[in-house]
Amino acid sequence: MTMTLFDQFLSPTLFKMPLIAIALVSPWLLHHVVTTRFSSERLLSVKKVSVSALTKHIFQPLGPLGHKWALMFVSLFMFLITLNVLGLLPYTFTPTTQLSLTFSLALPLWLATVLIGFRLDPTRALAHMLPQGTPPLLIPVLIIIETISVMIRPLALAVRLMANLTAGHLLIHLISTGVFLLTSMMPMTAILALALLGLLTLLEIAVAVIQAYVFVLLLSLYLLENV
Amino acid sequence: MADRPVPVAEKRLMEVKLGELGTWLGGRDYSPNGIVSMFRRAHTRYYNKYIGVKKGGIGGIAMLLAGYVVISYVWSYDHLKHDRWRKHH
Numbered sequence: 056m057t058m059t060l061f062d063q064f065l066s067p068t069l070f071k072m073p074l075i076a077i078a079l080v081s082p083w084l085l086h087h088v089v090t091t092r093f094s095s096e097r098l099l100s101v102k103k104v105s106v107s108a109l110t111k112h113i114f115q116p117l118g119p120l121g122h123k124w125a126l127m128f129v130s131l132f133m134f135l136i137t138l139n140v141l142g143l144l145p146y147t148f149t150p151t152t153q154l155s156l157t158f159s160l161a162l163p164l165w166l167a168t169v170l171i172g173f174r175l176d177p178t179r180a181l182a183h184m185l186p187q188g189t190p191p192l193l194i195p196v197l198i199i200i201e202t203i204s205v206m207i208r209p210l211a212l213a214v215r216l217m218a219n220l221t222a223g224h225l226l227i228h229l230i231s232t233g234v235f236l237l238t239s240m241m242p243m244t245a246i247l248a249l250a251l252l253g254l255l256t257l258l259e260i261a262v263a264v265i266q267a268y269v270f271v272l273l274l275s276l277y278l279l280e281n282v
Numbered sequence: 283m284a285d286r287p288v289p290v291a292e293k294r295l296m297e298v299k300l301g302e303l304g305t306w307l308g309g310r311d312y313s314p315n316g317i318v319s320m321f322r323r324a325h326t327r328y329y330n331k332y333i334g335v336k337k338g339g340i341g342g343i344a345m346l347l348a349g350y351v352v353i354s355y356v357w358s359y360d361h362l363k364h365d366r367w368r369k370h371h
Binding site: 095 | 325335337338342344348354358
């Protein structure tokens with residue numbers, strides 16, 4: 056059976072049962088929040104502080120109508136960041152590398168922001184298609200361009216998340232294979248490549264966190280335009 | 283102090299005697315709600331013992347993550363066994 060580098064991204068199955076369901080449930084294992092205590096322990100306090108800081112940061116520009124989305128966005132952020140960071144552990148499967156997951160998250164949320172915009176104030180929603188101060192000659196072209204840019208947002212959101220994670224995982228695989236094979240032939244080069252691998256792992260952790268944040272931030276910006 | 287007689291199916295696993303194991307397994311609630319509550323109880327007990335303590339260290343979560351890594355390895359073994367050293371790939 057030929058092995059390709061992309062086999063790591065196949066959706067895992069066990070006796071034809073999709074394991075992606077279990078990989079998707081794994082964030083739930085790590086975020087236990089049912090507590091009746093007044094002052095919580097260390098882990099929960101850290102989580103509370105960071106979640107409230109994130110919520111304030113994202114929802115400060117949005118008005119009261121946008122605050123209804125707080126639960127949705129914060130839970131989406133926690134979900135994505137946990138999935139991304141868990142995927143960096145050895146042998147684990149990252150569901151966000153599947154376009155099916157990212158697109159099914161991006162499309163409904165983006166569509167919801169657009170529809171809310173059209174429902175609340177159709178004139179203003181349509182006015183987004185034409186930035187202020189454009190020369191009259193450029194108006195037809197710009198309307199088409201702006202419409203395309205709005206239409207392509209869900210695809211961009213989904214592919215951005217998927218491609219960043221996939222590329223990172225692939226690079227880790229490639230460089231680690233290189234280090235493994237080089238240790239017998241050229242040890243010094245292997246040590247350099249190992250240092251590169253260490254830096255790359257740090258980058259991957261950063262990317263995992265940042266991509267989750269960017270996803271949610273862009274959605275909140277689309278909501279800000281439309282709410 | 284004499285213990286009140288408790289039905290076998292409701293005892294905790296550590297208190298079930300070996301001969302009663304079959305009765306215990308047969309009497310558990312295997313409906314979807316029951317299975318979900320089984321997982322929830324187990325998770326709550328694990329959390330309260332290892333993670334939700336005042337000075338919890340990294341051990342509580344580290345055990346969960348290590349278990350997750352081991353389970354992922356077991357599940358992907360079929361796929362991984364082709365990665366072994368061989369002369370012609």
